Amino acid sequence: MKTRMTELFGIKHPIMLAGMAFVSLPEVVAAVSNAGGLGMFNSVANTPDQMRDIIKQIKSLTDKPFGINVTLLFPNAKENAEVALEEKAPILNYALGKGDWLIKAAHEYGGKVISTVATERHAHRAELDGADALVVTGLEAAAHGGEPTSLVLIPLIASMVDIPIIAAGGFCDGKGLAAALALGADGISMGTRFMLTQESVVHESIKEVGLRATAEDTMRSDKIDGLPGRFWMNKAAIEMAQGKVSIAKAIASAWQIRKTLDVPFYKLLLSGLRQRGVQDLARQAISVDFLERLNDPGDDVNSVFLPLGQVAGRINDIPSCQDVVEETVSEAEQVIKVMQGKVTA
Ligand SMILES: Cc1cc2nc3c(=O)[nH]c(=O)nc-3n(C[C@H](O)[C@H](O)[C@H](O)COP(=O)(O)O)c2cc1C
Secondary structure (H helix, E strand, C coil): CCCHHHHHHCCCCCEEECCCCCCCCHHHHHHHHHCCCEEEEECCCCCHHHHHHHHHHHHHHCCCCEEEEEECCCCCHHHHHHHHHHCCCCEEEEECCCCHHHHHHHHHCCCEEEEEECCHHHHHHHHHHCCCEEEEECCCCCECCCCCCHHHHHHHHHCCCCCCEEEECCCCCHHHHHHHHHCCCCEEEECHHHHCCCCCCCCHHHHHHHHHCCCCCEEEECCCCCCCEEEECCHHHHHHHHCCCCHHHHHHHHHHHHHHHCCCHHHHHHHHHHHCCHHHHHHHHHHHHHHHHHHCCCCCHHHCCCECCHHHHHCCCCCCHHHHHHHHHHHHHHHHHHHHHHCCC
16 A cells, blocks of 8 residues: 555555554564564663664564664663664654754665654644654554544644654554545554564563453553553552652662663663653653563563553454554555445435
């Protein structure tokens, strides 16, 4: 299926793997790219040294276009993006920060840059900065979607900008892809759907949670990682949303993630404090620590923070990434045909 999105990135189908921390890892990235979509690696939990090997690993698994996602709010993000630029990653996707420098550097070698936005103001800014495309994320999304629903936000931003739009938040199949195209988008990005696939390395018990969840089993709060975000409504998320966090717990979590990110403790604290208050910094440290357990939650899934979209309520299987991409496209083509017959004269 060809759209402006496929033309821009040189891919077969207008479907992107959302950059998900601890989920969008090389195997899933390559599986989506090999299926004709756009695989997107999430670099939140990596050090700049690891990035070089990861990019090599992705290139060994696929010869198709892929991207590197950087969440600019995080301590290693700028350094990780610099490695991706040095390695001439075909596509970069940034979120939660200003990416003008990154766009300029990627354009110098012909790389393309996608900016993830959830407000009109950020969409306008990203287009002015020279972004090649936008991921526009609505309220239904796992983690940090916008305040308006996708149904409102996507046509709103599509009418404002000239660059291609990739709709995110609430998409899991061909009905969603057809709807996104109707709303003015040029393709879709899916998170929850690709987390629940055979190639996804999240623990089986987490996949079980995703399969069982109804559309009402998620909650949104700005008290979980410090930004408004949607998570599975379990004990850990409810408690975090209700109360203040203990600074002792925050320091313990920051100490723990310091090892994962290989960042000096003081740098972690300073980078958080520069942008946010102590409570938000504490929440961020705790949430990364809890998120890290997605691949090994032990026997207590209730202690994990699981970003989960409302669309989990519509997902009942664990297919391969290739099946997701192909079935989404063929269903969308079918829906578009059926729609033409739905309108009576
Ligand atoms: C387990 C998981 C982890 C995620 N981690 C991140 C992240 O680190 N950075 C980010 O920008 N979005 C993250 N997201 C959000 C996705 O990138 C995407 O915006 C969202 O999943 C789209 O909504 P959907 O789940 O309805 O498809 C995550 C989503 C999930 C399910």
